[in-house]
Amino acid sequence: MSGAVLNQEPALLVEQVKRFTDADLNALCEATDAAIIDGGGFGWVTPPGRRTMETYFRGVLLVPERELFVARLNGDIVGSAILVRPPRNNEAQAFAANLMHSYIAPYARGHGLARMLTEAVEERSRELGYHILNLDVRETQAVAIAMYESHGYVRWGEHPEYALVRSKSITGYFYYKRLRPAKTGGGQ
Ligand SMILES: CC(C)(COP(=O)(O)OP(=O)(O)OC[C@H]1O[C@@H](n2cnc3c(N)ncnc32)[C@H](O)[C@@H]1OP(=O)(O)O)[C@@H](O)C(=O)NCCC(=O)NCCS
Numbered sequence: 001m002s003g004a005v006l007n008q009e010p011a012l013l014v015e016q017v018k019r020f021t022d023a024d025l026n027a028l029c030e031a032t033d034a035a036i037i038d039g040g041g042f043g044w045v046t047p048p049g050r051r052t053m054e055t056y057f058r059g060v061l062l063v064p065e066r067e068l069f070v071a072r073l074n075g076d077i078v079g080s081a082i083l084v085r086p087p088r089n090n091e092a093q094a095f096a097a098n099l100m101h102s103y104i105a106p107y108a109r110g111h112g113l114a115r116m117l118t119e120a121v122e123e124r125s126r127e128l129g130y131h132i133l134n135l136d137v138r139e140t141q142a143v144a145i146a147m148y149e150s151h152g153y154v155r156w157g158e159h160p161e162y163a164l165v166r167s168k169s170i171t172g173y174f175y176y177k178r179l180r181p182a183k184t185g186g187g188q
Contacts, residue, residue, distance in 0.1 A: 010073055010074055010111055011072070011073070011074050011075065012071075012072070012073065012111055012112060012113055012116060013071070013072040013075075014069060014070070014071050014072070014113065014116040014117050014119075014120045015069065015070060015072070015120075016067055016068065016069050016070075016120075016124065017061070017068050017069070017070050018061065019061065020057070020058070020061070024070070024077055025054055025057060025058075027076045027077040027078070028057055028070065028077045028080060029050055029053045029054060029057070030105070031077055031078045031079055031080070031103075031104075031105035031108070032044075032047075032053060032080070032103070032105075033047045033053070034105040034106055034107065035079070035103040035104070035105050035106065038105075038106045039140070040103075040138060040140070040141060040165075042101050042103060043101070045165050045166065060082060065084055065085045065086070065087060066082055066083070066084055066085075067082065067083040067085075067124065068080060068081075068082055069081045069082070069083065069117055069120050069121055069124075071104060071108070071113040071114070071116065071117050073108045073111065073113065078104060078105045078107070078108035078113065079102075079103050079104035079105055079108060079113055079114070079117065080101070080102070080103070080117075081099060081100070081101060081102035081103075081117045081118070081120075081121055082099075082100045082101050082102075083097055083098070083099060083100075083121045083124055083125060084097060084098040084099075084100050085097050085128065085130075095130060095131040095132060096130060096131065096132040096133070096134055096176075097125045097128070097130040097132070097133055097134070098133070098134045098135065099118070099121050099122075099125075099133055099134070099135040100135070102114065102117055102118065102121075102135075102144075104117070114144075114147060115147065115151070118147070118148075118151060121133070122177070122179060125179055126179050126180060130179060131178065131179055131180050131181075131182065132176050132177070132178060132179065133176065133177045133179055134174070134175070134176050135148065135153065135174075135175050135176075136159075136162070136172050136173065136174045136175065137172065137173055137175070138162065138163055138170050138171070138172055138173075139158070139162075139170060139171040139172065139173055140170060145173065148175055148177075149175075151177070152177050152178075153175035153176065153177045154175060154176055154177065155173050155174065155175050156174055156175065156176060157173075157174040158171055158172065158173050158174065159171065159172045159174070
């Protein structure tokens with residue numbers, strides 16, 4: 001027998017990142033580029049260029065209200081998601097966080113990484129004491145919509161002019177998921 005190993009399961013990992021190695025930042029930018037070129041999952045419609053993207057991700061790590069989660073396939077970063085906590089002056093919505101910019105690069109899809117990414121952000125949100133996780137998605141992201149709906153996200157609204165992609169208006173759907181029992185009270 002040769003030393004080749006057939007049918008080896010890919011190694012899947014999702015974790016929060018607080019600093020980048022050069023290799024990680026490079027892989028993250030490549031994955032993001034590929035997802036943008038494939039048609040979304042991020043605010044950018046066209047890749048903004050490596051320098052801008054690196055600056056963006058370095059900036060994410062510096063913003064106190066943001067936490068970056070990455071998905072790794074066999075050690076390489078292939079996708080990410082951002083947990084956004086409410087600003088400290090928003091007392092009325094201090095129970096709710098946002099899940100933003102979640103995507104997996106096209107070359108790493110179908111392994112369950114997006115589900116793991118979503119669950120990791122939910123778990124961290126619970127740990128931080130949030131009751132609700134909000135997210136929004138373009139109507140064109142059918143796989144993401146099916147995934148979120150099958151994982152307990154409730155669609156509460158839609159925006160007919162949510163995004164403008166190559167001069168075409170795209171509707172957006174807004175979702176929330178309850179992470180723990182509702183907070184009640186007599187406030188206004
Ligand atoms: C949506 C997206 C994140 C899914 O990534 P992924 O790693 O391939 O997804 P997973 O392998 O974790 O699968 C998640 C679920 O979707 C299902 N799924 C995955 N690919 C599918 C496909 N092509 N068709 C139908 N269902 C599919 C899986 O069966 C799984 O269901 P389960 O959780 O009930 O088992 C990825 O396609 C993507 O990045 N799309 C573009 C960006 C986007 O839509 N982002 C989310 C909104 S911001």
